[in-house]
Amino acid sequence: MTDHTPQTTRRVDRVRDRIAIGPNAQSDDRMIIITPNRPALTDPFLIMGEEKFSRPGFDWHPHRGMETVTLVLDGLLEHGDSKGNAGLLEPGDVQWMTAGHGIIHREVAARHEYAHIIQLWLNLPAARKLTPSRYQDLRADNHAVHTRPGVTVQVISGHDGTVTGPARNHWPVLGLLLTLDPKIAYQQVLPADERAFAYVVSGRTTIDGRPVRTGQIAWSDPVAGLDEPTTLDFSNPDAEQPVKILLFSGRPIGEPVVAAGPFVMNTRAEIEQAHRAFRNGAFGTIPRNGSY
Numbered sequence: 001m002t003d004h005t006p007q008t009t010r011r012v013d014r015v016r017d018r019i020a021i022g023p024n025a026q027s028d029d030r031m032i033i034i035t036p037n038r039p040a041l042t043d044p045f046l047i048m049g050e051e052k053f054s055r056p057g058f059d060w061h062p063h064r065g066m067e068t069v070t071l072v073l074d075g076l077l078e079h080g081d082s083k084g085n086a087g088l089l090e091p092g093d094v095q096w097m098t099a100g101h102g103i104i105h106r107e108v109a110a111r112h113e114y115a116h117i118i119q120l121w122l123n124l125p126a127a128r129k130l131t132p133s134r135y136q137d138l139r140a141d142n143h144a145v146h147t148r149p150g151v152t153v154q155v156i157s158g159h160d161g162t163v164t165g166p167a168r169n170h171w172p173v174l175g176l177l178l179t180l181d182p183k184i185a186y187q188q189v190l191p192a193d194e195r196a197f198a199y200v201v202s203g204r205t206t207i208d209g210r211p212v213r214t215g216q217i218a219w220s221d222p223v224a225g226l227d228e229p230t231t232l233d234f235s236n237p238d239a240e241q242p243v244k245i246l247l248f249s250g251r252p253i254g255e256p257v258v259a260a261g262p263f264v265m266n267t268r269a270e271i272e273q274a275h276r277a278f279r280n281g282a283f284g285t286i287p288r289n290g291s292y
Contacts, residue, residue, distance in 0.1 A: 010190065010232045018050065018215045027053040027174045027224070033118070033199055033217055036259060042219075043252040044119040044171060045197065046264060047056040053115055057108030060148040060286050064274045065129040067122040069156075069175065070095040070107070071246065073201065075115035080243040081105035082284030086134040087096035092140030094156050094175075096167045099262075100124070100131040102283035118201070118246065125253050126266050128170045138166050143177075150184035153177075161189070178234065180205065180243050185235040188247065192226035195219070196249035198234075203243030206235045222252065 018031040034048035046066060070077070070089070077089040081097070082104040089095055096241065097105065109115040124131070144155040144163045153160060158174035165175060172245040174194070180186055180203075191194055194202035197219050198205075204213040212218045223230055236243045256266050 001017055006094065007189065007228060008192070008223060008226060008230045010196070010208065011130040012210045012212075013221045014216045015210060015212055015218045018217070026056060026058055027051045029053075031215070034120070034197070039123075039257040042079065042197075043195065043254065043257075044173070044247065044250045045195075046123050046248040046257070046259070048118065048199070048217075050118050051116070053156055054109050054113060057115070058106060059108065060106045061105055061262055062102060062104045062278045062283050063097075063262045064102045064265070064277070064283070065270075066099055066124055067124060067170070068095070068097045068099070070097075071118045071177075073116045073118060075114045076110040076113065077110050077117060078110040079105065079135075081133075081135060082286060083133060086139045090140070090147075091141075094138040094140075094143075094167075096136040096138055096157070098131065098134040098170060099122075100128070100133045102169075103133040103285060104278075104283050118199075119247065121264070122173060122250075123253055123257065123264060124170055126255055129265060129270070131170055134169060135167075137271040142166055146249045148186075150181035151186050154178040154179075154202075171250065171253065173248060177201075177246045178243075178245040178247055180234060180236040180237050180245070182226045182236055182240055182242065185233070187231040187233055189229050189231055190220075190249050190253070190264060192228065192230045194249040194251050195221055195248065196232060198232070199246045201244040202247055203236065203241050204238055205243045205245060206233075206237060208233055253285065 016039040029052040036047045072089045080086045093287045130250045152178040155165035156175035157165045199217045260271045
């Protein structure tokens, strides 16, 4: 949200292309947007991918120690989990799942038709790794929205000025979906101590004067030594097409990250403990008929 108080302009520290992976046994096409190779550079964000799938999709699998945020771009996504939650997500809807102590879930294209999603994994601090599991369906028509001429800001999580998103958080995270009309400029206010990324879902933009197009992600690291808010500058240089941008920011957790498949903990011993807990049934059970 634009503020009239002069503020420090944030820089874009790096721009990366998404990595095409191609089809596999679960997905018709997949791309990696945030890689898990250097978690200190993306903290508190762990990994983000873009998936297009029909069948089989992502059948029953466990998670512990993190959260998943899933945005449906197209199609219809069906979800079910071992706590009895179930839902169908349409384009624009977001699912915010806290794995915490442990959960088993599935994500498939409803009626085996088609789903196109972006999924982000968020880290949890050590003190919240084993928090009770939780599931939130954040419908597009329930997102908090504010507008100005040529700009629409959907607030999924956190506070943007006087607007608060519907997601409940274990670690403060701002999550926005920005739409800029052609030839429009916009400034987003962000705390100086937060790391931010902006992923261009469609169109092209400039961020801090740097060109960023569909399928690219721009990172802005925390600004050291500042207590005041900062701004990140966006503009849409296209004369005809709007640009859609997924913008997230959060303060780095700054703890060790040990990941093994669907489990994200702080030590190798905790990973081994997660495997034992899953095998012993501590994550719940899959429904008898295998679906909801």
